[in-house]
Amino acid sequence: MDQKIENLGKLSGKTLLFGGVYSNLQAIEALKQIAEKEGIPPENCICTGDIVGYCAQPEETVQLFKLWGAKSIVGNVEIQLRENAADCGCDFREGSRCDGFSQLWYPYAQSKLSSNSLEFLKTLPNTIQFEYASKKATVVHGSYFNVSEFIFKSTDWSKKAPNFTATNSDVIVAGHCGLPFQDQQNGQLWLNPGVIGMPANDGNPSVWYAILDDAKENFNYTHHTLNYNYKLTSKLMQNGLLPEEYSRTIVTGIWDNTEILPAIETGLQGLGIQL
Template sequence: MSQLTKNIGEISGKILVFGGIYSNYQSLEELRRIADEAQIPPQNIICTGDIVGYCASPSECIDFVEDWGIWAIQGNVEQNLINETEDCGCNFEEGSRCDIFSKQWFPFAVMQMTERNLNFLAQLPERLTFEYAKQKIEVIHGSYEHISEFIFRSTDWAVKAYNFSKTNANVVLAGHCGLPFGQEKAGKYWLNAGVIGMPANDGTPRVWYLILDDADGQFSYKFHNYEYESFEANQLMLENGLPYSYSETLLTGIWDNNEILPDEETALQGIPIEF
């Protein structure tokens, strides 16, 4: 069984952080190539959850992550697969487009799960904590207390401050919301690497990850993006009867809808992200 928080000690050197594989094997392969080229070892790579999601290769992605030997936490999708829940646990409003589509891709994922997959997911922690460049860092999926809570750049800082107080961390590495962003305030850093399984609603097929650096003993971070064989991932979704709109998002970079987004993030749809 998983533990709530796993302390992985002290890490040094560059760290690659990413989230939301969403069953997108083609993107995951490209990220592995990027990590190998940058000579970032598995023990310095962290996934913020949602290995499984909208795309066509859930079992293959779980096996890939396990074989790679990187750090990962449970997202709400993994948790609900383990608990044999009937939906993905994203807290979509009933009858919404996201809810309707989840009734297509989540049962597909359930059917693909192997005993090996479920055993691996069950031993993943819900959170990670470690020391890095004189910072205490906590890795969460949604928020400290709610694995499926959406926290965006526009979310009130008080919500983030509460999470800092609960974790006693200087840096929170979060996932779930699907959009990359970083915020700093009063010596605290809230960093969301974004996801690699779907574009960031910015009108490009790019996907995002984050590099932490401890050069000269100082903490720093930088967002990166890449493109991959998204057409292949798109075709696999269509061949397996998965939501057409989501398969198109892989190519267009535009989400089918903005149901989960606050107004501030909705207004940025189709505008290429720059850091």
């Protein structure tokens, strides 16, 4: 596949993994503070894409991300924005509620981003690869083959396995689906750190990220929740231009709908995340 790949070489020390900032300035401010508190340098902070999305401050979010110096791949939203496409490319079913909402937030984001921010988005690679604790990891958005593919914990391993083969990886770090999870088979690990821009449909306004730790030269990972000023995020979204349903989700932690979710994940709505 013709993809721009950024190879970070061998990383060591704590490494921060996160995704789906979704224009949530308050969340990325809080996460940057966590990284600084933990002593994690910007080059060890890696985003699975969709820096821009549903919330009210796309320009400020991109500029803070750029200032921070963290690493990111492109999500489907970045690809569409930098190509000046007419929609977000999220692979929502036409006519669905998510599709309708995207016709509000995506043009809003387009209208707010400066040429400087768009130029920055054009520099982002499709995938990132790095070595960590003797394992090769590849960062993708949806999957290696399709940036907009929804891969969940319940997704059959046969859908995940080709990603490891194609990238010659031991670990796939992925985003897009909005839910944190890990799935391990045959010595291979699919790790989704979750997203920080929206709650994980678990009934809690806090959001999710993950930290790698190579203590004792082992590949260790832990999922964490992030608390931030979600009330301010929600208030800023109530501007008459963005979906009110998304501003409510920021507070309630419950998605407006489960259109994209498989049956298993749908049944877990509001029950908390089990990791």
